[in-house]
Amino acid sequence: MSWAKFAIEALKEGKTVEIKPRGHSMKGKVNDGDKVTVEPCEVEKLEVGDIVLVRVKGQDYLHLIKAKNQGRFLIGNNRGGINGWVGHNCVYGKAIKVESN
DSSP: OOTTHHHHHHHHTTOOEEEOOOSSTTTTTSOTTOEEEEEOOOGGGOOTTOEEEEEETTEEEEEEEEEEETTEEEEEOTTSOEEEEEEGGGEEEEEEEEEOO
């Protein structure tokens, strides 16, 4: 079961959620254990540089949009890593607030 399952379900219902992601792939933008507020988003309004809760190849991430192309998004971390391209249906929400732990 994904660490983000409860958040994804709530976002699909139109609710804003708070999560505390673990790891260092987003260091500098979201540090290990920071509290992140994520809200449902309109995918047409997403921009390069937005932090999104997204599923890529079956894995859930709180990562960056690195590029956009015809309704698809290239997802990657803040350390140069790339996860891959996803369609709009794989983006569940956008981070609107990051609070240091």
